[in-house]
Amino acid sequence: MSFSPEWLALREPADAAARAADLLDPVRERLAGVERPVIRDLGCGTGSMARWLAPLLDGPQHWVLYDQDPALLDRATESIATASLPAPVTASAVQADVTALTAADLAGADLITTSALLDLLTADEVDRLVAACVEAGCPALLTLSVTGRVDLDPAEDLDADLAAAFNAHQRRSTGGRRLLGPDAVEATAGAFGKLSVSVRVSPSPWRLGSATGALTAEWLRGWVGAACEQEPALVGPSKGYLERRLDAIAAGELGVLVHHSDLLADPE
Numbered sequence: 001m002s003f004s005p006e007w008l009a010l011r012e013p014a015d016a017a018a019r020a021a022d023l024l025d026p027v028r029e030r031l032a033g034v035e036r037p038v039i040r041d042l043g044c045g046t047g048s049m050a051r052w053l054a055p056l057l058d059g060p061q062h063w064v065l066y067d068q069d070p071a072l073l074d075r076a077t078e079s080i081a082t083a084s085l086p087a088p089v090t091a092s093a094v095q096a097d098v099t100a101l102t103a104a105d106l107a108g109a110d111l112i113t114t115s116a117l118l119d120l121l122t123a124d125e126v127d128r129l130v131a132a133c134v135e136a137g138c139p140a141l142l143t144l145s146v147t148g149r150v151d152l153d154p155a156e157d158l159d160a161d162l163a164a165a166f167n168a169h170q171r172r173s174t175g176g177r178r179l180l181g182p183d184a185v186e187a188t189a190g191a192f193g194k195l196s197v198s199v200r201v202s203p204s205p206w207r208l209g210s211a212t213g214a215l216t217a218e219w220l221r222g223w224v225g226a227a228c229e230q231e232p233a234l235v236g237p238s239k240g241y242l243e244r245r246l247d248a249i250a251a252g253e254l255g256v257l258v259h260h261s262d263l264l265a266d267p268e
Contacts, residue, residue, distance in 0.1 A: 005046055005075060010215050012048045015115065019143050020202035020262040024056055027111065030139050030266060031057060037110035040064045042098040042129075043117040047076030047091075049143070053113065054080070054089045063091040064109075066098050099125040103135035112140040118184035118263075119146045119170060122177045126184065130191035130265075139266040144204055146170065148182025149259040150223070158234075158241050165227035165234055172230070185261045192265045204262045210252030217249050219258065 031037045036059070041049050044065040054061055065076050073093040080091040096105070098114075099121060106112060112133050118126060133140045148167045152159050170181025180187050189199045208216040224242050228235045248254035 003045065005072065007218070008045045008048065008072075010218060012046075012051075014206045014208065014212060014215055015048060015144055016052045018204040018206050018260060019052065019115075020204045022202055023141060023200060023262055023264040026200070026264060026266070027139060027141055028057065030268075031110060034110050036060045036062060038062050038064060038108055039111045039113060040066065040106055040109040042066045042101065042112065042114045044076050045072050045115070047079045049113050049115045050076070050080055050089070050091065051083060053141075054083075055085055058087070060088045061090075063089065064094060065091055066094045066096050066101070068095065068097055070095055099129070101129065101132055103132045106132055106136040106138075109136055109138045111138055112136070114140075114142045116144040116260075118142055118188050119179070119181050121180055121184065123180060123187055125177075126180065126187050127191050130188060130195065133265065134192070134195045134197055134267050137267050139264065139268075141262070141264050142188065143262040144260045145184045145188070145263070146182050147185060147259045147261055149257075151257040151259075152245075153255040154253075156241065156244075158237055161231075161234060162224060162227040162238065162241075165231035166223055169226040169230035185263065188263055192263075195267075197265050197267050200264045202262050202264075204260045206256070206258040206260065208256040208258065209254070213249055213252070216254065216256060217246055219256070220245055220249065 039061055041063055044067050047065060050063045063080060065073060067073050073095060077091045077093045080089055150163050167182050171179060185201065189201060192199045224238050228238055245254060
């Protein structure tokens with residue numbers, strides 16, 4: 001579940017613009033009485049979640065960053081240490097498989113965060129993660145999970161076939177793990193519900209267009225490529241499709257909504 005720093009840097013502005021701002025007020029209220037909240041960021045990548053959220057919270061904070069990739073952890077901790085923030089923010093790194101974390105690992109947290117993680121997990125992994133968050137007794141802000149819906153403007157007939165194949169690819173079995181893909185939001189909300197924890201879900205779509213040409217093109221190549229990997233019959237028809245779409249991106253004539261959802265769960 002490791003991604004290149006280049007891809008993470010390319011998507012960071014779109015992620016920041018997409019995350020559901022309406023979930024921030026409950027988070028701020030929950031942390032209002034905490035002098036120096038400890039925030040555990042699971043699957044931190046290069047630290048984009050901390051760079052987005054830390055300036056939006058009041059006062060000093062300490063972030064504990066979790067990732068399997070030591071190079072990404074180094075980038076994340078360094079970026080926080082050198083960031084210009086309105087209040088002192090410190091960070092420490094933990095190299096770990098986030099699917100194996102327990103409530104004991106999350107103990108002492110005042111907030112748990114993730115970004116673009118849930119759809120990469122299995123149902124069992126989501127259940128374990130949710131149980132650990134609930135047992136730790138702190139809110140969890142889980143952002144940018146794909147929902148399986150993509151809207152392209154202008155539309156083409158092949159859009160629906162590519163979307164269906166891509167969603168099937170997101171739900172594929174790999175290494176003995178069957179990924180949730182676009183079912184992750186419903187599965188996560190359901191897992192919290194089984195433990196009597198309420199969940200707020202808000203939309204957080206990527207809005208791609210002329211201002212995000214490089215990201216839009218890279219996303220499109222990956223979207224079409226995954227769909228064709230899942231459904232080889234799409235390889236032929238997709239060649240002309242991809243050329244047309246890339247030309248439209250270069251001309252600033254293609255708009256894309258990639259739908260995601262953010263979740264906020266609070267045991268209290």
